[in-house]
C-alpha cells in the first residue's frame with residue numbers, strides 16, 4: 207500500500223493563510239497571448255485551445271529533463287503560453303481553423319502548423335496525440351450537432367450552467383479522457399471569469415467548478431507539505447524525477463484533488479482564486495532553478511521540501 211497522506215494540520219495552516227491573502231485572487235484570462243475581450247471567435251479559441259494544454263516537458267526515456275520552451279513573435283514562451291500564443295497567431299491568419307468540419311479532417315501536419323514556432327517547427331512533445339485530440343473533438347461535436355458557440359448559448363439559458371457544460375465536455379475528445387476532468391474544469395473557469403462573463407453562477411452562490419489538478423499544483427502540494435510521502439523509495443523516485451507508474455500518479459493526483467477542494471472549502475476562497483494562486487506558484491517554486499524560499503509568500507506555512515517533484519507520467523490530461 208502506497209504511503210502518502212494529506213497533512214491535515216498543514217492544510218488548516220495553508221487555508222488560514224490563503225483566507226487572509228489579498229493577492230490570492232482570480233485572473234480574468236486576458237493576459238498576453240490570449241484574445242482581447244469580445245475579440246471574434248473567442249469561444250472557439252478557448253474550446254479548441256484548452257484541450258491542448260498538456261505535456262509541456264521533455265524526458266530522456268527514464269526521467270524528466272526540462273520544461274518545453276519555444277518562440278512565437280520573437281518571445282521565448284513556456285509550454286502553456288506557447289499554445290495560447292501560437293493558436294492565436296494561427297487563427298488571426300486563418301480563422302477557418304475553428305471550423306468544425308475542417309478541424310475534423312485536419313492532418314497531423316496541419317495541426318503542427320497551427321502550433322508552430324517562429325522557425326515553423328512544432329515543439330509539442332507527443333504531437334501525434336495533439337493531432338488525434340484535435341480531430342476527435344471536432345468529430346464528436348459533429349456527431350452531437352453542436353458547436354462551441356451553441357454549447358455556450360445552451361448553457362446561458364440555464365440557471366446553473368456548469369453541470370450542463372461539464373456533461374457535454376465529458377463527451378468531447380480532448381476533454382472526455384480525464385477522470386478528474388482537468389481541462390473541462392479549466393475551460394469552465396475561463397468562460398466564467400472572462401470579462402465577457404460567458405457563464406454566470408446562480409445568484410448568490412459561487413461557481414461549483416471541480417479542482418483543476420496539473421503538475422504545478424502537484425509539485426506545490428508535495429513541496430509545501432500538504433501531501434506527505436512516507437515511502438522512502440517513492441520519495442527518492444520523485445526527487446530523482448523518474449517516471450512513475452499509473453497507480454502512483456493516480457494516487458498522488460487524487461490526493462491533490464482532495465487538497466484543492468478542501469483549500470477552497472476551508473479558506474472560503476473560490477476555486478478561481480485557489481487555482482490561479484497555485485498556477486502562479488510555478489514561478490515562485492519553479493522546476494529548474496532553486497526556489498527562493500526566504501522571499502516566497504508561503505515561507506511561513508511551507509515545509510520547504512524543495513527537492514520533491516511532481517510525479518513524472520505521460521498523459522494528455524494535463
Ligand code: SF4
Nearest residue numbers: 491497499502508510
Ligand atoms: S519557494 Fe520555498 S517556501 Fe515557496 S512554496 Fe516553494 S518550497 Fe515552499
